[in-house]
Amino acid sequence: MDKEWIEVSITTSSEAVEAVSGILYNTEVKGVSIEDSQDVEFKKKHPEDWDYFDESLLKIKDGTAVVKGYYKQDKNLNGYLKYIKDSINNLESFGIDKGKGLITVSKVNEEDWENKWKEYYKPYKVGKHIVVKPIWENYEAEKDDIIVELDPGMAFGTGTHETTKMCIKALEKYIKPEYTVFDIGTGSGILAITSSKLGAKEVTGVDLDPVAVKSASTNVGYNHIKNVNILHGDLMDVVKGKANIVVANIIADVIIFLADGVKDFMLPGGVFICSGIILERKEEVVDKLNKTGFKIEEINEDGEWVCIVASVK
Structure with missing residues (x-):
């Protein structure tokens, strides 16, 4: 070699x-x-x-x-x-x-x-229970720890970035055992895997990047979970059915674009968790979500980043 x-x-x-x-x-x-x-x-x-x-x-x-x-x-x-x-x-x-x-x-x-x-990558605790652990690292789990095994060298989304941390915390708060979750722009699969580990019944992760799809699928395998399906393509084209939670950790422009159609993929009372939004574009995203019929449940900030949780009215 x-x-x-x-x-x-x-x-x-x-x-x-x-x-x-x-x-x-x-x-x-x-x-x-x-x-x-x-x-x-x-x-x-x-x-x-x-x-x-x-x-x-x-x-x-x-x-x-x-x-x-x-x-x-x-x-x-x-x-x-x-x-x-x-x-x-x-x-x-x-x-x-x-x-x-x-x-x-x-x-x-x-x-x-x-x-x-x-x-650079060490086991990292996010929220109350989630511990993101690189597959080559040892970690002695504490009571109530939920371990997410990850190879973060394959696609971005390691759990250390503010946007990912806020999404994980929101998933901890809103996921219930019977819920279905769609993860848009799944990247490494970290949010899809986390959703499964938090008890979601069914999870689908989608990404336009075939490298990310391969990475996310591999990471799902590392976690030995059977209820996460990783798909290549756009939410509107490859996902069937509706979810209780849609999570998108992308950028403001994509979230604004998604706001018009994402409700078609959400059950009544469903929750849209969106992050990757820089602080100065917060009001623009909030305004778009309000105009498209969402109710803003909470807005969280970490440094220069924002995570918005909105529900279907």
Whole structure:
């Protein structure tokens, strides 16, 4: 096996981490690592938890993040780099601050890459009961812990981002045992798997990205659950029936688009949990949900991000 990889490093804003990760996963990226200012501060304060500390991380300041993608050197790489550059430059048209938007390319050894991206992910508790655990990590479960096994190197959605955490907390609050859940833009499958673990009767995750579909399906297998179905495509085209809960952790523009038709896939009294919304677009999304017949149940904020829970009137 070739031991050398190409590392594409993108210096961006913390706000743009999920979007930049999504851009990378639209290419044939083999793995992604993320560092932001909070991670750097934690590692500086707890050096005993890490085999080494990369001094280059000291350049990461508040509100800044570095997203790194790892590729094999092949004929497609230049095309991927152009796509990444164009997509990052286009983030601001979606209301997402790209930060510096600086892209650098370098060669790394395979062993160094594996250590770097895997060391970022540790078992992480979200809400009252959910513990997101990378499949290679050991974790001694406490009473009432609900473990979600995940390989977060395959598709974004690790549980550590504010948008994902708020969705998990909302799912903890609203899921009941007889409920059906649809997860739009399932990514790694984390919200679909969490829904099942919280007791939902039936869960469907959908994603337009075939890489995400494969990743989510693999992660479902790691959790040994039988009631989660992962589909490739758009909610409107591939999902049959109606759900008690629809969760969408995407971006404001997609949620605004979904608001017109998502009620057709929801049972009376159903709940729409939507996140991935930056703070300055909160009122725009709330206004759209109100106009399309939803009742706003709650609005939660974490940093620069918003999660809105709305019900069908």
